[in-house]
Amino acid sequence: xxxxxxxxxxxxxxxxxxxxxxxxxxxxxxxxxxxxVTSKSRLLSSFRKEILICLICIGVFFIYIWGAKYxxxxxxxxxxxxxxxxxCLAGMLxxxxxxxxxxxxxxxxxxxxxxxxxxxxxxxxxxTRWTLQVYLWISTTGATGMLTVFLIASxxxxxxxxxxxxxxxxxxxYYLNVWYLHKRFGKRMQELELLIAEFNxxxx
Amino acid sequence: MTKxxxxxxxxxxxxxxxxxxxxxxxxxxxKEDLLQxxxxxLWLSFPRFKFQSKVSTWMxxxxxxxxxxxxxxxxxxxxxxxxxxxxxxIDDNSERAEQERLLWDMIRSLKQAEKxxxxxxxxxxxxxxxxxxxxxxxGNVGVKLNRIKQKxxxxxxxxxxxxx
Numbered sequence: 523x524x525x526x527x528x529x530x531x532x533x534x535x536x537x538x539x540x541x542x543x544x545x546x547x548x549x550x551x552x553x554x555x556x557x558x559v560t561s562k563s564r565l566l567s568s569f570r571k572e573i574l575i576c577l578i579c580i581g582v583f584f585i586y587i588w589g590a591k592y593x594x595x596x597x598x599x600x601x602x603x604x605x606x607x608x609x610c611l612a613g614m615l616x617x618x619x620x621x622x623x624x625x626x627x628x629x630x631x632x633x634x635x636x637x638x639x640x641x642x643x644x645x646x647x648x649x650t651r652w653t654l655q656v657y658l659w660i661s662t663t664g665a666t667g668m669l670t671v672f673l674i675a676s677x678x679x680x681x682x683x684x685x686x687x688x689x690x691x692x693x694x695x696y697y698l699n700v701w702y703l704h705k706r707f708g709k710r711m712q713e714l715e716l717l718i719a720e721f722n723x724x725x726x
Numbered sequence: 727m728t729k730x731x732x733x734x735x736x737x738x739x740x741x742x743x744x745x746x747x748x749x750x751x752x753x754x755x756x757k758e759d760l761l762q763x764x765x766x767x768l769w770l771s772f773p774r775f776k777f778q779s780k781v782s783t784w785m786x787x788x789x790x791x792x793x794x795x796x797x798x799x800x801x802x803x804x805x806x807x808x809x810x811x812x813x814x815x816i817d818d819n820s821e822r823a824e825q826e827r828l829l830w831d832m833i834r835s836l837k838q839a840e841k842x843x844x845x846x847x848x849x850x851x852x853x854x855x856x857x858x859x860x861x862x863x864x865g866n867v868g869v870k871l872n873r874i875k876q877k878x879x880x881x882x883x884x885x886x887x888x889x890x
Contacts, residue, residue, distance in 0.1 A: 529879055536826040536833070537745065537848045544740055547733045550765060554729070557766040635791040636771050636784050638861020639842060642791045717794060720839035721862065723870075 565628070572624045579620075580613040612668030619660040626653040640721040647714040654707060658699050666692040732772045735781050742785045742849075743768075749833060749845050750793040760796055767792045779858065786851075786859045790842050828885050832878050840874050847871050 545553075630649045635642060669691050673684055743764050751757040768788050775784050833844055839860075846856045853871075857864040 529875070529882075532822075532825055532829055532882075533844075533848055533878075535822070536830040537845075544737075547737055550733060550737065550740070551729055553762055554765050554769045557762045560762075561766065632770075634771065634774060635767055635788045636775060637787060637791070638859065639787070639790055639794065639839075640861035642787075642861075643794065646795065714795075717838055720837050721860070723839070 568624070572620055576613075576617040576620050579616050580610075612664055612671075615664040615667075616661055619657055619664060622660070623653060623657040626656075640718075643714060643717045643721060647711070647718055650707070650711065650714070654703050654711075658696070658703060661699050662692065662696045665695040669695075729769075732769060735772075736768060736785060739782045739785050742782060743789055745845055745849065746786075746789040746793050749841050750838075752834065760793060763796050764789045764792045780855075783855055783859055786846065790845075790859065794838055794842070825882065825886075828882060829878065832881055836874065840870070843867065843871055844874055844878075 627650065630646065630653065633642065633646060633649070666688060670688050673679055673687060679687065743761060746764065747757050747761050751760045768785060771784075771788050775781075833841060836844065842860060843856065846859060851859075853864050853867050856862075856867045856871075860867065862870075
């Protein structure tokens, strides 16, 4: 019993050693205001980053279509412009998917935090995963769709080759997106999975 | 809701925030960052707080949920600095102080969910309230806490033996 009490007092003693000096009301108020400003600027910088990613993607699409134009040796300008418009539309679709992902993840980060930890972590994980899945499919479909339209419009490939190319590029786009999502959100998702597992550990 | 109202309710319990920060963040910059983030999240959550639970319970929930999903930077820092940082608060070298330091390091090395449970236990919060904060059942809380304490006691004895 004595050993137990000693352990308990050690535990409380350890915690007490790390007490901090309390802050004044003014200091806390200033801290909140400063943090609000910082959060706003961080949000703006993330938004700029998203826009930049979208612009880079559109840039890549443009380079792709220019390259394709020479590869397929498209003789008519009208045909090229048609393809150019389709690529622009696909680029816009991709931008929309990226922005949807960004806005949705932002909304998720504002989830009500005043709830049981287990519920909070589970809801956060489920909503984030769902958003990433939606993004994955929209961007894969958009990119594959763009390529399909382009290949059909070029009218130079036999049907079985066309189907093969679509299937192959679709798979490539899918795994490219999976890699991108894993690179960007993989660690966060793993941490959330770990937390859920810890909070759902059975009481043996 | 005004800021004055918010501060009136939260300031008497600000120790809660420090406890959470000290357990979940190891480095000075991380601690400051987490401290600010928790205050901000409390301020943003306050309009939705209906006073159906104790202010302290609500603060624990917001602080722990913020800490668990916020800190991700520490892993990249220097390990040597980590040791120095964990010891710098201990001024005396008595045996008890050494044991408390060991215990504190043990708490730090626990799993995230275990840290939350032991923190609430140290604060003398009832099992019912811990269950409300974590979202687990009261029975589960009791069983898990016993398990964590047994593990810590065992580790403490082993560490003492090694030092002797």
